[in-house]
Amino acid sequence: MTKELLIALGLPIAYLVISTAVLAGRHRQLPRFVQRLTARDALLWNSVVGLTIAVAAIQWALRR
Known part of the structure; x- marks a missing residue:
């Protein structure tokens, strides 16, 4: 469960931070x-x- 949440929220945030940097x-x-x-x-x-982050979180919650 935690792994999926990390992927659903962490990837878009990491992409945003890395591309900005x-x-x-x-x-x-x-x-x-x-x-x-x-x-x-x-x-x-x-x-x-x-x-984008909200949609990823909703998709994660619905698949759970």
Whole structure:
């Protein structure tokens, strides 16, 4: 049970943290599609990430 919860919640969070660290650690200019995302409101980005985590948690709960 704990293993499934770790996979359902941990993978999306780990992906978000790792990709943010890789993009923030670059000393070069960000790719064009990332620059377009940074020009927009963070509310949309945060909502999509939260929705992804919530869907993963619901799927885990329903399969249990």
